[in-house]
Amino acid sequence: xxxxxxxxxxxxxxxxQVDGPASTGDIAELLDVSPASANEMIGKLEERGLxxxxxxxxxxxxxxxxxxxxxxxxxxxxxxxxLVEVLEVEDFRTEAKQLExxxxxxxxxRLDTIIDREPQCPDCFNAEDDVCGLLEVEAEVSxx
Amino acid sequence: MSLTQPVGSDHQLARLLxxxxxxxxxxxxxxxxxxxxxxxxxxPALRDLLDHAASESADHRSRLETLVxxxxxxxxxxxxxxxxxxxxxxxDEDFDGVLYDQLCxxxxxxxxxxxxxxxxxxxxxxxxxxxxxxxDVLRTIREEEADGVEEVTDLMEERQ
Numbered sequence: 001x002x003x004x005x006x007x008x009x010x011x012x013x014x015x016x017q018v019d020g021p022a023s024t025g026d027i028a029e030l031l032d033v034s035p036a037s038a039n040e041m042i043g044k045l046e047e048r049g050l051x052x053x054x055x056x057x058x059x060x061x062x063x064x065x066x067x068x069x070x071x072x073x074x075x076x077x078x079x080x081x082x083l084v085e086v087l088e089v090e091d092f093r094t095e096a097k098q099l100e101x102x103x104x105x106x107x108x109x110r111l112d113t114i115i116d117r118e119p120q121c122p123d124c125f126n127a128e129d130d131v132c133g134l135l136e137v138e139a140e141v142s143x144x
Numbered sequence: 145m146s147l148t149q150p151v152g153s154d155h156q157l158a159r160l161l162x163x164x165x166x167x168x169x170x171x172x173x174x175x176x177x178x179x180x181x182x183x184x185x186x187x188p189a190l191r192d193l194l195d196h197a198a199s200e201s202a203d204h205r206s207r208l209e210t211l212v213x214x215x216x217x218x219x220x221x222x223x224x225x226x227x228x229x230x231x232x233x234x235x236d237e238d239f240d241g242v243l244y245d246q247l248c249x250x251x252x253x254x255x256x257x258x259x260x261x262x263x264x265x266x267x268x269x270x271x272x273x274x275x276x277x278x279x280d281v282l283r284t285i286r287e288e289e290a291d292g293v294e295e296v297t298d299l300m301e302e303r304q
């Protein structure tokens with residue numbers, strides 16, 4: 001996943017949470033980058049037709065932007081689920097974030113052949129907990 | 145499309161090598177399963193391809209395991225991945241489907257090693273395994289994956 005994909009994913013999740021345009025500050029916070037860096041990337045994504053940016057209002061993904069963001073989110077879900085189900089990594093959120101920049105979507109597709117991902121993915125992703133809502137339920141059940 | 149992010153620690157390197165091991169195990173298990181399900185004995189060229197893919201993956205896996213061991217991390221048992229492949233495997237694939245799956249396997253592995261090599265080259269981290277030996281192993285495997293893509297493509301072209 002490249003930087004563009006990571007930004008699109010963050011904007012998509014922020015928009016889902018606030019149910020409207022995402023502020024540059026929220027996006028920067030989610031990605032742990034400076035607002036200046038976030039602004040620069042937002043400008044590039046706007047030029048590429050992936051989002052609309054209105055001053056004082058925020059950022060709104062276009063249909064193409066939403067599609068790419070959902071692909072990126074799905075990739076992230078595959079990595080998280082793979083870390084939990086196959087490698088049994090406890091700190092899977094941190095590691096998934098480190099790996100999403102290195103694991104390409106073609107590789108994620110292969111990893112997907114050995115995990116149990118639900119058909120509604122990535123709609124079941126819980127942005128607040130930074131994990132698939134269904135995976136969290138399974139983890140709770142198995143720890144009982 | 146992937147970003148070249150430097151590998152930042154022994155831990156992250158070991159994790160990526162573990163993922164490489166799993167990818168090889170998936171190839172090995174799927175090749176064996178394809179051979180079993182498609183009656184590859186009727187097609188010697190396909191059978192040879194699947195046999196070669198399985199043995200090459202086993203060899204790559206063993207080379208990666210040595211590196212993971214040197215990093216004092218654990219490997220991923222083949223039996224575990226084989227079980228997961230079996231659980232998700234869809235058996236209704238014909239010869240074309242099998243060839244296409246093998247092509248995806250080889251291409252994916254090539255892309256993975258190519259990205260991993262770039263991420264190691266971009267890193268300043270002093271790993272506890274010798275950097276040159278590490279890159280040498282990965283580059284050799286990447287070359288063999290490239291040859292694998294060519295072998296499957298040739299066989300596909302012969303059948304058109």
